[in-house]
Amino acid sequence: xxxxxxxxxLVTGGTGSFGQGYxxxxxxxxxxxxxxxxxxxxxKQFHMEKNFSQKGLSNNIRFFLGDIRxxxxxxRAFKDVNIVIHAAAxxxxxxxxxxxxxxxxxxxxxxxxxxxxxxxxxxxxxxxISTDKAAQPVNLYxxxxxxxxxxxxxxxxxxxxxxxxxxxxxxxxxSRGSIVEHLKINNPEKVMITHPNMTRFxxxxxxxxxxxxxxxxxxxxxxxxxxxxxxxxxxxxxxxxSPNANQEITGIRPGEKMHExxxxxxxxxxAFELKDYFVIIPEMNFTNRxxxxxxxxxxxxPDKFSFTxxxxxxWLTKKDLIKII
Numbered sequence: 001x002x003x004x005x006x007x008x009x010l011v012t013g014g015t016g017s018f019g020q021g022y023x024x025x026x027x028x029x030x031x032x033x034x035x036x037x038x039x040x041x042x043x044k045q046f047h048m049e050k051n052f053s054q055k056g057l058s059n060n061i062r063f064f065l066g067d068i069r070x071x072x073x074x075x076r077a078f079k080d081v082n083i084v085i086h087a088a089a090x091x092x093x094x095x096x097x098x099x100x101x102x103x104x105x106x107x108x109x110x111x112x113x114x115x116x117x118x119x120x121x122x123x124x125x126x127x128x129i130s131t132d133k134a135a136q137p138v139n140l141y142x143x144x145x146x147x148x149x150x151x152x153x154x155x156x157x158x159x160x161x162x163x164x165x166x167x168x169x170x171x172x173x174x175s176r177g178s179i180v181e182h183l184k185i186n187n188p189e190k191v192m193i194t195h196p197n198m199t200r201f202x203x204x205x206x207x208x209x210x211x212x213x214x215x216x217x218x219x220x221x222x223x224x225x226x227x228x229x230x231x232x233x234x235x236x237x238x239x240x241x242s243p244n245a246n247q248e249i250t251g252i253r254p255g256e257k258m259h260e261x262x263x264x265x266x267x268x269x270x271a272f273e274l275k276d277y278f279v280i281i282p283e284m285n286f287t288n289r290x291x292x293x294x295x296x297x298x299x300x301x302p303d304k305f306s307f308t309x310x311x312x313x314x315w316l317t318k319k320d321l322i323k324i325i
Contacts, residue, residue: 003217004030010081011037012068012114013088015044017175018129021205022085022212027057034060038077039088040067068110074117081121083216086114087129089145093255096140107144108151115155119162127215128152128166130224132201132260132309135168135267139255149224153282156221156289165219167211168226170201170260170309173324179234180325183241190246196235198252199259199309202316203229204324214277218297220289222282226262230316231309240318241325263307274298278307 009026011019014037026035039045045063052058066073068088078084089107090096096103111128118126130149133142148166155164174180183191203211207227215225238247252258263271263278271280272294279298281291 002031003213004032004083006031006033007082008032008034008036008080009083009085010064010077011035011085011087013039013086013129015039015041015048016087017172018087018205018208020048022087022209023061024052024055024057025206025209027052027061032060034062036062036064036077036081038064038066038068040065068113069105071113071117074113075120078117078121078123081118082124084114084118084123084126085129085212085216086111086126089129089148091131091141093133093139093141094253096144097255100140103140103144107141108147111148112151115151115159115164118164119155119159122160123162125216125219126152126155126162126164127212127219128164129212130166130168132168132170132262133257135261135264138257141255153222153224154284156282156287157284159221163219163221165215165221165223165225167208167215168224168262169203169208169211170229170262171203172208173202173204173321175205179237180241183238183245184325188242188245190248191238191242192250193235193238193247194250194252194256195258196233196249197258197310198234199231199312200234201229201260201262201309201312202232202237202321203227211277218293220291220293221287222285222289223291224267224280226278226280226307228276228278228307228314229262230314230320231312232316232321236318237321240321259308259310261306261308263305265304265306268301268305268307269303271301272298273301
């Protein structure tokens with residue numbers, strides 16, 4: 001973790017599931033000079049600060065109240081910051097289908113505000129936390145995150161010394177509001193399942209932290225980093241966590257895919273396969289940055305390769321899931 005030594009790191013959306021976990025990970029495992037939590041929810045900040053204080057992790061953490069829609073506030077927050085991890089987003093698919101412009105203002109315009117403020121303040125590296133729903137999106141949430149990925153990649157063309165990249169991964173096991181959390185806490189007698197064959201990618205918080213660290217240490221500018229994570233049918237996940245619950249098949253909801261994509265055929269033509277990750281190289285490279293390092297770290301993918309949750313070679317077993325949760 002020497003990469004973070006004496007650096008100031010800011011996490012937007014720092015009170016979310018990923019944000020809280022990653023901030024704690026940094027405070028325990030790195031020699032960062034300061035870790036800043038940027039979010040708009042003072043109540044969550046209050047509880048996070050209290051929790052971290054009880055754990056003895058309050059010495060070099062700071063809390064900054066603000067919204068990524070407010071560019072002036074971002075300019076102030078990013079002063080003397082070395083690394084920004086952009087995890088703030090509106091994410092609930094049904095809510096965003098009903099309130100589309102709110103998603104646009106936060107996930108797209110907010111991400112552009114991040115880009116402009118980090119360039120203004122000469123931040124070294126900026127990393128976007130994206131989602132599998134951004135690959136071949138069918139709902140507004142995925143479309144807004146695809147736009148965020150595109151703007152982050154393009155930002156390298158005029159950013160000077162600031163480098164931008166993204167990480168893209170699937171469902172986080174046990175994150176706030178996830179189906180895993182719902183089943184564990186509520187222990188329902190009946191569970192609604194949209195389709196018995198539906199599959200999803202699954203990742204642990206620790207795996208997401210490792211992905212972010214790998215991206216920050218290796219990024220050149222414009223890449224999308226994707227972890228090689230397992231898949232699991234939703235019906236098998238439910239049967240594992242709530243084996244006694246009755247299951248009712250309801251049909252696929254609006255904006256929902258049968259299977260998810262992390263790496264499409266089109267993207268694989270400019271991607272490299274590494275030991276634990278895939279790396280997508282940007283389509284346009286106006287700054288003439290060299291990405292040859294990935295030829296040494298891995299290899300090109302075969303024609304028509306795609307990484308989808310239903311054709312995945314790696315599957316999460318019920319035994320694996322029980323061990324994780």
